[in-house]
Amino acid sequence: MSARAAARPGRLTAEALTHGELTVRGQVREASNAVLYCTVTHGDISGTCVYKPVAGERPLWDFPDGTLAQREVAAYELSRATGWDLVPTTVLRDGPYGQGMVQEWIEAAPEGAELLALVEGEEPGPGWKPVGFAEVGEGRTALLVHADDERLRRLAVLDAVINNGDRKGGHLLPAGDGRLYAIDHGVTFNAEDKLRTLLWGWAGEPLTEEAREVLGRLATELEEDAPLAARLAGLITAAELAALRARVADLLRTGVHPRPGGDWPPIPWPPV
Numbered sequence: 001m002s003a004r005a006a007a008r009p010g011r012l013t014a015e016a017l018t019h020g021e022l023t024v025r026g027q028v029r030e031a032s033n034a035v036l037y038c039t040v041t042h043g044d045i046s047g048t049c050v051y052k053p054v055a056g057e058r059p060l061w062d063f064p065d066g067t068l069a070q071r072e073v074a075a076y077e078l079s080r081a082t083g084w085d086l087v088p089t090t091v092l093r094d095g096p097y098g099q100g101m102v103q104e105w106i107e108a109a110p111e112g113a114e115l116l117a118l119v120e121g122e123e124p125g126p127g128w129k130p131v132g133f134a135e136v137g138e139g140r141t142a143l144l145v146h147a148d149d150e151r152l153r154r155l156a157v158l159d160a161v162i163n164n165g166d167r168k169g170g171h172l173l174p175a176g177d178g179r180l181y182a183i184d185h186g187v188t189f190n191a192e193d194k195l196r197t198l199l200w201g202w203a204g205e206p207l208t209e210e211a212r213e214v215l216g217r218l219a220t221e222l223e224e225d226a227p228l229a230a231r232l233a234g235l236i237t238a239a240e241l242a243a244l245r246a247r248v249a250d251l252l253r254t255g256v257h258p259r260p261g262g263d264w265p266p267i268p269w270p271p272v
Contacts (some may be wrong), residue, residue, distance in 0.1 A: 205256060
């Protein structure tokens with residue numbers, strides 16, 4: 001048996017990602033920002049991870065330069081606080097190309113449950129929630145749907161909390177153990193409403209009792225000087241932290257999943 005054990009998904013700790021030896025093995029070339037595929041070794045644990053150096057971030061007009069890595073870490077902190085653990089372990093650290101975000105690599109299960117689909121007709125069918133109609137070529141349209149899945153519903157709540165501006169299908173990773181992971185959270189936490197997602201199927205529906213309990217806990221943990229609020233204060237701006245508190249309070253007040261706003265395209269395109 002090898003002296004080093006390969007970590008299973010969800011088993012790489014923040015300590016290992018922060019202090020382990022980081023070695024770049026390749027690059028994810030289809031990404032819009034620099035995304036490096038790496039191995040990390042810490043003591044007798046080794047695993048694979050993603051390293052996104054701040055130096056490789058593409059400037060965005062609506063997000064301050066050099067902050068996408070911090071937003072990825074902030075999304076992980078919020079995910080962990082919910083208890084749903086939808087975001088893989090993510091840390092901020094120095095690497096071969098300077099400071100960046102390092103996140104455990106999650107290999108999607110090759111035969112995982114289908115979460116998104118394009119269907120004919122105007123109704124989604126049992127077990128599916130409608131998102132909207134999409135052009136599929138030659139003047140034809142199809143109904144974009146997502147699964148009526150408890151894991152996706154939790155993620156829809158998390159995305160509303162973090163104000164995710166880019167929830168695409170390719171960011172959903174069903175793992176072999178039945179868990180769902182979500183990645184790519186660089187464009188989050190803006191102080192203005194920028195929610196863009198494929199998970200609109202529950203828009204306007206009442207939040208689950210579980211979601212309301214989670215939001216209540218978050219409201220407490222986001223109070224001034226609470227540990228979670230203190231960690232987030234080092235990752236996002238004071239205005240963004242105030243807007244985060246306001247979004248949680250608004251979800252608790254309304255008790256429903258948010259509906260698409262009118263000032264921002266509600267669905268990212270392409271959807272993958």
